[in-house]
Amino acid sequence: MEAITCNGSVDSLPIFYLMGIPSLPKSLLLPIFFVFLLLYLLILVGNALILLAMVEEPSLHKPMYFFLTNLSNLDLLFTTTTIPKILSLLLLGDHFLSFPACFLQMYLFHSFSCSKAFILVVMAYVRYVAICCPLHYPVHMTPQTNVALAASSWLIALLLPIPAVVQTSQMAFDNTGHIYHCFCDHLAVVQASCSDTMPQTLMGFCIAMVVSFLPLLLLLLSYACILASVLCMNSQEGHSKAFSTCSSHLMVVGTYYSSIAIAYVSYKADLPLYFHIMGNVVYAILTPVLNPLIYTL
Template identity: 80%
Template structure:
């Protein structure tokens, strides 16, 4: 799809120049590259380890861990959409992205962001059924139901960003448009245009509300019911056991929405552009790197499965 240039002609697709972090001196590019590379490798190793552990351990073939597989897959795809280009930017000075590549990166980043929010909602629903309706859990959370819930989360997330991507592709840009970011974020792409940015900014805000506040509301609603059910349990041991099954998911939800809050505050507050960029970068890296840590440190079953696999590999 071709984009109209600012002079109104159709001279071919524009090329986007990723500025990166504007005030960062080039002497710091290499240290930043190694930091991002380390984070990326930790994300890949941590999430692949969870995937291998859950798939390879029969005792983890349960709905909760099926959704955890989806979450780990999302974290790998989410970071792979943005981080390799950032590494190329800081190591090789590769600032340029073609028009289709930039739009694809923006679309995938938005899609995987939406998918993660919806998967967290599905995981909250799983915990709600397990604690509030334990006798109905095997009936409600069948493999077919789990597959449908996960598929709906993925499909909805793939469809939601399409209008924003289409509208952004129709905006006018200079032949070489400067994007003040480390990757093709929707807002940065809109601000790089010389068209009227108000409709696109409003659309982006509406999509952000749908994929942030609506899932958060559903998660909070699930945990309100869970809390009410747990408080009705008479024994302290029973309450503790019920809460322990939710602790990992609650920490992941807290991390996810905390990173969104950091990115939002960095954008809305009267802060330098660098803080806005770093807020988004932290959002793109923080959750995927913490999720494996949370589930390996807080979840005894996952920790035991990973230890078992590690010991088997060491012995072989």
């Protein structure tokens, strides 16, 4: 396997050097390591307990909880693609990542991120059917439909990042490419290349719009219909049931898109590089930590 180097020759595969957070004092590396380790353990334990409860408790074998198991699985996979390497970097100074490992990490990170956005849309649709069409709920939300919706979300998300990852892997890099990040984020890898970065930056932006704003519009549409249906209810009990059905999902959606907003603002605003890096780290760890707390409470 070969790659193009910055001098135009075809050479052996480069390796990547993760810069981490360049301005971070070395005295803070160990405290931040323990903070990240604690958060990662909370993610693992919290989501594992949710999955165990879903399997063991027959009353939770319902569509809403079926998609929650998908969300918990995604949180486990999503964080495991990045946090172990970040922990290794902080504790051991393990900055190096091979070419295949870097692009595998990039692909998995963005695939699981896309799948999470789609699953959140499907969960909003389930709530829409439950509140706006309750009599049709058993007909629409059959086990076969649930599996089809979940499988579609995973499959589309696994396919969507492939063009960007493949084209980025064909860019020219130094023998040791310096990535100003804690993991192989698409934009950070593109900026480490000596090729023209504009096409890949534009492609990454377009994919981000598809997997962020399109699902957000569908979520807003679902909840607009739910709100209209709730306002037509005369009973206080109906209002309470609708609120209990949607509250946890709304909090998860809120934290998810808040973390995306933090990452986006840190990139677009004229801020130091470490703000952009920390914005992406917050996006990678915030919602997986909060989701088990929200759903268990």
